[in-house]
Amino acid sequence: MTTVFTNATVFTGDENSALHEAVAIRCGRVLAVGDAETVSQVAGKGAETIDMNGTLVAPGFVEAHTHMTMLGQAVDKVQLRDCANLAEITDRLQEARRRQPDAAVILGAGWMFSAIPEGSPTAEMLDEVVPDIPVVLDSNDVHSSWVNTAALEAMGITASTPNPPGGEIVRDGDGRATGFLLENAAVEHAWTYLDEIATDDDRDRFLDNAFQVYLQNGVTAASDMALNEVDLATFRRRIDRDGRLPFPVSAYWLLRPTGDAEEDLQNVQRAVEVRDQVAQGPGAEWFRIAGVKFILDGVIDACTAAMRNPYANGQIPEPIWSLESASPVAVKADADGLQLALHAIGDHASEIALDLVEQCNRVNGPKIRTPRIEHLESVTDDTITRAAALGVVASMQPVHCDPAIMDNWVEMLGDERAESGFPWHKFREAGVTIALGTDAPTAPHQTSHNLFIALTTRSALEPGTQTYHEERAFAPASALTALTQHAAEAGGFVDGIGRILPGGRANLVVLDTDPFTADSDELLNSTVLRTLVDGELAWSK
Incomplete structure (x- = not known):
């Protein structure tokens, strides 16, 4: 089946190329792009024609820098990015503990340094609200971890635990860990701990979460920027299960x-x-x-x-x-x-x-x-x-x-x-x-x-x-x-990813807002109407 998307603003991926009116796809590939009449002629009789009502058709977005499994896990965590102060953070954690009385650990993501007194988080701040099970909170930039005393104990961090190369276990004047792990100390201790307590089913869910939210946002390819052995095994399980991924991934x-x-x-x-x-x-x-x-x-x-x-x-x-x-x-x-x-x-x-x-x-x-x-x-x-x-x-x-x-x-x-x-x-x-x-x-x-x-x-x-x-x-x-x-x-x-190019893979996104003509406030609230991977509908509003 050949499909023609017409009455659209078609952006090919090249800022130096003209905008077009229509694009045709067949068998997962771009067949033609250009003015409506020419594209229709190339598509031939019997092609399905879809009127896009002036919306933007562009190459599917390529996420240049992401951490897929971490993103998918963060979807499940207590969200802290919008907390303006310590009280709001601890209220979120208390509510999470109330909703999950049998939880073995509380995980949070996105806290801002500006929300913490003097920008220096401590285990005692968390112990006051959740003293009995580990609490591990990623900073907004994911370069630091803030943990409670139970988490320090679960990770085996003591006064004698050395700083790893490129990281710091922040300590008080007596040499005791304060609950703040910087850079490679967060990787070495907090990330390793989270890997240890997660199951393969958990990790599979994290990866599924990431693919889902990205497809909803028009992403049809991504670069995963911190692959490790655990992530590698997770991607392989997904390929073993489905024979493919929802969209192509390049990993580092x-x-x-x-x-x-x-x-x-x-x-x-x-x-x-x-x-x-x-x-x-x-x-x-x-x-x-x-x-x-x-x-x-x-x-x-x-x-x-x-x-x-x-x-x-x-x-x-x-x-x-x-x-x-x-x-x-x-x-x-x-x-x-x-x-x-x-x-x-x-x-x-x-x-x-x-x-x-x-x-x-x-x-x-x-x-x-x-x-x-x-x-x-x-x-x-x-x-x-x-x-x-x-x-x-x-x-x-x-x-x-x-x-x-x-x-x-x-x-x-x-x-x-x-x-x-x-x-x-x-x-x-x-x-x-x-x-x-x-x-x-x-x-x-x-x-x-x-x-x-x-x-x-x-x-x-x-x-x-x-x-x-x-x-x-x-x-x-x-x-x-x-x-x-x-x-x-x-x-x-x-193979045409990131471009709308005749012969290339038909990875496309349809936005309800045209950034070339729309008011910027409209753009902030824009919605992905369709995401196509190899010509197949991967997401539709």
Whole structure:
């Protein structure tokens, strides 16, 4: 069956191409795109014609940066992102305990540093409301965990537990853990604990949750940015069950610093083994290992992002990976054909990221490579120039600078850096390719929120007139390209994903609001009417 979508605004994924009126699909592929008459002629007699009433038809959104199972698990957690103070947080936890009297653990997600007295959460704050079972709460950026005393005991954290490389167990003056785990300490202890108590059925549900919410938001491909052994097994079970995934996923194997150079290199070798096994196994067209992920630093809200100059409180944190420890690991990964994805939020971390790319170029020689740097929240102009020269993709997340959550970010920097963050416009002017994602669950996963902030620099969480430097705003075509074509290229997707291209896979989204003509407030409340994967209806309102 051939289907023609007509009377639409058809965006092909390329900001430099014209808008069209119609697109035809057949057998899961795009047949034609262009003016209504030409497309109808190509489709031929007997084609089904659907009048789109002026809605937007675009390539399915490509989520450039996500954590699939974590997002799916966060859907089940106590939601704390909108809590303005400690009392609201503890009220939510008390209510969760009342509703789940037989629960073995209480999990929460999204708490803001601005809601905690002095930005310093403690176990005692949680013990007052839930003292009897473990409580584990992800910060909004998922770079810190806040836990109660029962959770510290369940994790085996004592006064003698050492800090892991790249992480900190925050302690009081007597050396006792306070219940606040930073960076790799959260990964080592909180994440490991959650993995241990979750069952395969739980993990399967988490992945199902993530696919469902993304399809509802028009996403038809995604880059999973911190794959581990447990996540790998979960994706494989889904493929074994269904023979496919709901949409294609490119994954990046998470490399954590161990303090042992040989073990770090062995972890790259494991990524190579997994990549090759997945490529030769069932469902390879749905799931692939694209590269490796380095988390070079933390986040500005917790003062763990690596900055050249001190934070307002005088701190100058070290990077999680030093240039010296990361270089041989990155060079081996690059030599083995693994794409580098480098988390760098602070200006010093972004310099390290570019130094690693240059090191790979020097040691391994010229070849086709698409290194990507994730986040780039506070950067120098020199970093932007270097990124352009090196062909680096800037993977950025508008939802991370929603004005409603920026107060703590601004306060922690405390100087002119607070007003120069997230410089999308400078990256565009320098010719750097930008891929847009959400980094869910560290921020809302809704594509409409991400697009709205990109176009307006206003808040999606608390709609109003407040902006964070509106000169950064994207034009509609540029934002949509970053959410489709560029996000697909960054994740190594091929076969027309991220484009509406004759012969390419018919992964499409239909929005009820046209961002080229609609008022921005309409856009915030836009709805996905249809999501198609390989021409099949995967979601319909």
